[in-house]
Amino acid sequence: MLISIQDKLPPVYHHLFVDLVAKPIPQETLATCHDCVLCQPRDSTFVGTKCCTYYPFLTNYLIGGLLSDNDHTLLEGQKRVEAIIASKRGVTPFGVLNPLNYELLDKRIRDSAQRPTDLWSANEVSSLRCPYYDKGHCSVWKYREHCCVTHFCVSVGGQEGNNFWTAFDDYLKYVEYSLSKYAMLQMGWDASQIPLETPTAESLRFENAVGEVIENNYKQMWGEWYGREIEFYKETYRIVNALTAEQFENITGVNQAILKKRVLATQYTFTHPSFPEYLKFNSNFVLKPLENGDYHVSTDKVNFIVDEMVVRILKKFDGTKSTESICQNIKPLGLEFEIQYLKPLLQADVLIAI
Numbered sequence: 001m002l003i004s005i006q007d008k009l010p011p012v013y014h015h016l017f018v019d020l021v022a023k024p025i026p027q028e029t030l031a032t033c034h035d036c037v038l039c040q041p042r043d044s045t046f047v048g049t050k051c052c053t054y055y056p057f058l059t060n061y062l063i064g065g066l067l068s069d070n071d072h073t074l075l076e077g078q079k080r081v082e083a084i085i086a087s088k089r090g091v092t093p094f095g096v097l098n099p100l101n102y103e104l105l106d107k108r109i110r111d112s113a114q115r116p117t118d119l120w121s122a123n124e125v126s127s128l129r130c131p132y133y134d135k136g137h138c139s140v141w142k143y144r145e146h147c148c149v150t151h152f153c154v155s156v157g158g159q160e161g162n163n164f165w166t167a168f169d170d171y172l173k174y175v176e177y178s179l180s181k182y183a184m185l186q187m188g189w190d191a192s193q194i195p196l197e198t199p200t201a202e203s204l205r206f207e208n209a210v211g212e213v214i215e216n217n218y219k220q221m222w223g224e225w226y227g228r229e230i231e232f233y234k235e236t237y238r239i240v241n242a243l244t245a246e247q248f249e250n251i252t253g254v255n256q257a258i259l260k261k262r263v264l265a266t267q268y269t270f271t272h273p274s275f276p277e278y279l280k281f282n283s284n285f286v287l288k289p290l291e292n293g294d295y296h297v298s299t300d301k302v303n304f305i306v307d308e309m310v311v312r313i314l315k316k317f318d319g320t321k322s323t324e325s326i327c328q329n330i331k332p333l334g335l336e337f338e339i340q341y342l343k344p345l346l347q348a349d350v351l352i353a354i
């Protein structure tokens with residue numbers, strides 16, 4: 001099933017990338033975030049976070065939009081952002097970014113012996129939980145940032161899907177920081193205080209490694225807006241929200257045009273997948289039957305639970321019947337099946353081309 005890019009994009013951009021948002025993409029039905037695949041094993045350490053072990057960088061205008069919005073579903077997110085602003089930790093004119101001690105902790109946990117995330121302890125996972133994660137839901141969803149828009153642990157498009165989301169992530173990241181700098185310039189910010197590259201808590205030097213804010217540095221960074229941070233953020237949102245598509249193109253320039261072309265090229269291959277004519281189920285996989293009739297499928301690349309019907313379908317791929325004919329025979333079984341579902345299975349070597 002196809003949806004449009006707009007369906008996945010925070011509304012703040014809908015009037016800015018008019019030609020891009022109308023483009024179709026396949027719906028990501030395998031990354032079932034409402035019933036997170038990462039949390040399906042009962043003993044998963046990610047049950048209380050899903051994959052939100054991440055501190056998003058909400059740019060100034062995203063924070064301003066969130067705090068200006070009357071949508072009651074955002075009340076919890078607004079409360080959380082206001083509490084962070086009151087704490088001053090990670091609070092900058094560019095937006096609210098990950099505090100220095102989070103950055104250091106994140107690096108330590110990710111780097112320690114290069115362990116895969118499924119070997120993280122429950123304590124490590126919970127210490128990296130996103131501050132906007134609210135009992136299984138995202139409290140700032142309407143104003144989420146690039147990574148939270150584009151991350152899908154499994155794409156229905158396999159590698160082509162991953163390529164699209166990576167290109168779109170690069171695009172959004174570029175747009176976010178360009179617009180946040182533009183809004184600061186429009187607010188009369190001293191240009192010598194606006195770095196061209198995205199800043200971090202470390203580069204801005206207003207916090208120490210144990211999470212304390214260095215008041216003098218913080219005050220200096222905010223200048224005349226010190227104590228009026230919320231007002232500042234709301235103003236930046238007003239500026240970005242008032243832009244036309246033409247002004248947006250002028251502000252973001254040739255880099256935006258290049259990144260957009262990359263998105264469009266990957267969008268095409270994502271929506272026009274091709275498949276090997278013959279596929280075979282890789283029987284080297286460990287298939288472990290579970291008590292409820294489902295199967296635990298595991299390899300060194302993937303680890304997931306499927307129902308018995310899916311295993312029966314996978315076994316139909318025996319290398320003698322064409323991919324096309326098998327897919328034609330699956331549909332009458334009344335299953336919700338799209339041929340692109342085969343892409344991640346191919347990528348993970350669950351199915352192999354012959």
Ligand code: SF4
Binds near residue numbers: 030033035038039154
């Ligand atoms: S993208 Fe994250 S929340 Fe969604 S299913 Fe995957 S691991 Fe779970």
Ligand code: SF4
Binds near residue numbers: 130144
């Ligand atoms: S902002 Fe929302 S989607 Fe992004 S990491 Fe936090 S809770 Fe998850």
